[in-house]
Amino acid sequence: MQRFPFIVIEGLDGTGKTTVRKGLFRLWEGLYEVTPLCVLTSNFLAADAAADIVKGKYQPSADNRDRYLQALVADKAATLARLVRPALPNRPVISDRWLVSELAFFAVKHDMKPGETYERLAAGITQPVDLTLVLDLDPRDSLQRAHGRQGDAVRADWDVLDVQARVRQVYTEIVSEPAAYPLLGEVAHIDASASPGGVLDQVWQALIAHDLVPSLDPATEAVAGDR
Amino acid sequence: MPASPQLRPTSAVPLHRMWLTVGDGLQVQRVHLHLSEWREAIASNTPLPDVHGVGLAAALAAVEFTHLASVSSHIDDAGLRPWLDLPARYAFPVGPTNVLRPAAMARADELIMDGVDQVVAADLAAVCGAAAWWVGFFAIIRHRGVHHRSLQPSTASIARMVLEEAAGIVALGMAIRVLEEHLRAGGVAEAGLRMAYCRALAASVAVERRMPALLEELGELRLVDLVSMAVPWRGRFTKYAGGTGAGQVE
Numbered sequence: 001m002q003r004f005p006f007i008v009i010e011g012l013d014g015t016g017k018t019t020v021r022k023g024l025f026r027l028w029e030g031l032y033e034v035t036p037l038c039v040l041t042s043n044f045l046a047a048d049a050a051a052d053i054v055k056g057k058y059q060p061s062a063d064n065r066d067r068y069l070q071a072l073v074a075d076k077a078a079t080l081a082r083l084v085r086p087a088l089p090n091r092p093v094i095s096d097r098w099l100v101s102e103l104a105f106f107a108v109k110h111d112m113k114p115g116e117t118y119e120r121l122a123a124g125i126t127q128p129v130d131l132t133l134v135l136d137l138d139p140r141d142s143l144q145r146a147h148g149r150q151g152d153a154v155r156a157d158w159d160v161l162d163v164q165a166r167v168r169q170v171y172t173e174i175v176s177e178p179a180a181y182p183l184l185g186e187v188a189h190i191d192a193s194a195s196p197g198g199v200l201d202q203v204w205q206a207l208i209a210h211d212l213v214p215s216l217d218p219a220t221e222a223v224a225g226d227r
Numbered sequence: 228m229p230a231s232p233q234l235r236p237t238s239a240v241p242l243h244r245m246w247l248t249v250g251d252g253l254q255v256q257r258v259h260l261h262l263s264e265w266r267e268a269i270a271s272n273t274p275l276p277d278v279h280g281v282g283l284a285a286a287l288a289a290v291e292f293t294h295l296a297s298v299s300s301h302i303d304d305a306g307l308r309p310w311l312d313l314p315a316r317y318a319f320p321v322g323p324t325n326v327l328r329p330a331a332m333a334r335a336d337e338l339i340m341d342g343v344d345q346v347v348a349a350d351l352a353a354v355c356g357a358a359a360w361w362v363g364f365f366a367i368i369r370h371r372g373v374h375h376r377s378l379q380p381s382t383a384s385i386a387r388m389v390l391e392e393a394a395g396i397v398a399l400g401m402a403i404r405v406l407e408e409h410l411r412a413g414g415v416a417e418a419g420l421r422m423a424y425c426r427a428l429a430a431s432v433a434v435e436r437r438m439p440a441l442l443e444e445l446g447e448l449r450l451v452d453l454v455s456m457a458v459p460w461r462g463r464f465t466k467y468a469g470g471t472g473a474g475q476v477e
Contacts, residue, residue: 033240204425
């Protein structure tokens with residue numbers, strides 16, 4: 001079966017995930033002439049789980065931890081069934097966060113080992129990502145960017161230096177042993193301190209390196225990415 | 228585990244590309260419809276009634292094509308030939324330099340900071356120079372137009388800097404189209420070209436935040452259509468996505 005890739009963008013708040021998502025969307029649509037579908041880490045497609053997601057994310061406690069995990073599994077399974085899998089035969093899917101951010105959240109807020117959280121999530125999620133892009137930036141810089149944005153994009157209990165430093169540490173641990181997390185697919189480290197254009201170029205090169213974009217060579221219009 | 232991706236080549240022309248072509252036709256139509264009006268405004272030799280900081284209309288009517296003879300066939304592939312031909316045919320060859328040209332050319336300079344070959348540079352210079360003329364054309368006849376939402380006569384004035392911003396955005400959009408054709412022709416391996424495209428896409432993301440406010444400041448329908456359809460952003464083709472056809476009653 002022919003299909004397009006499932007791509008995930010991960011990174012601390014303020015590392016440029018939105019710019020990468022929108023830039024990748026324009027790259028696919030403008031250059032490769034395929035319009036991607038963009039989704040988020042939670043899409044509220046499992047209606048019965050929606051309340052638990054909101055509560056578990058914004059009022060995390062020992063009491064709601066397991067319900068939150070179950071709700072995440074239900075929502076991601078619904079997202080895969082209703083959006084990702086139906087889309088991939090015709091277009092790439094780009095998700096703004098997916099699994100790594102959840103592993104970091106449970107590590108920081110509930111002191112769960114990433115491997116333990118992963119096992120719980122993996123029990124209900126069967127579709128692996130093709131490429132997880134991890135945008136890496138010193139949390140002091142990412143926080144400065146995040147707090148410079150308009151609106152209410154930052155949270156007082158999350159977007160502070162000690163928490164973000166811990167989140168980055170978890171990211172680093174996960175990225176250092178990708179084989180332990182096969183649902184992440186290939187993992188690419190992206191230096192998010194570069195200019196927005198430079199970051200997008202790194203992302204594009206990662207896609208090319210993993211044969212995840214069609215060939216633009218007029219002489220080889222045949223299928224790319226046979227592996 | 229699902230199979231690895233096996234990317235199929237695209238075959239059908241995507242809808243957004245067709246809408247881009249429809250939009251190109253709209254702009255060309257408008258130039259021909261309003262050419263006499265534009266010439267009269269310049270010949271009147273009086274300051275533009277609704278644009279501050281520009282002075283005479285002639286300051287928006289010139290184009291400077293130092294590289295026009297050396298542009299590549301990728302201009303045609305990108306559908307941009309009319310965007311160069313109309314200013315080449317109608318622009319005022321003498322008179323002041325177009326005051327919007329620096330803002331438009333600055334876009335080209337930003338994109339090629341890492342170096343591109345001379346053909347790419349010539350194409351970018353040509354389209355960015357033309358962008359200044361197109362924004363200038365519709366600015367000159369702006370006072371005869373209607374507001375883009377109310378379709379009532381547009382009476383508010385605008386400042387030169389708003390037009391400069393508009394010229395930069397139209398230049399950016401034309402640059403993106405040219406760069407895509409160079410990349411499709413085998414340029415992906417060229418780091419400077421790839422980087423120029425990535426800079427352009429990132430710039431279009433940055434522009435998106437400002438676009439709604441800028442369109443309100445421009446106000447008048449023809450300028451709003453020209454700028455809003457120039458670059459990728461969430462509101463680019465809402466006109467066509469809602470079922471509007473190619474033409475529009477002027």
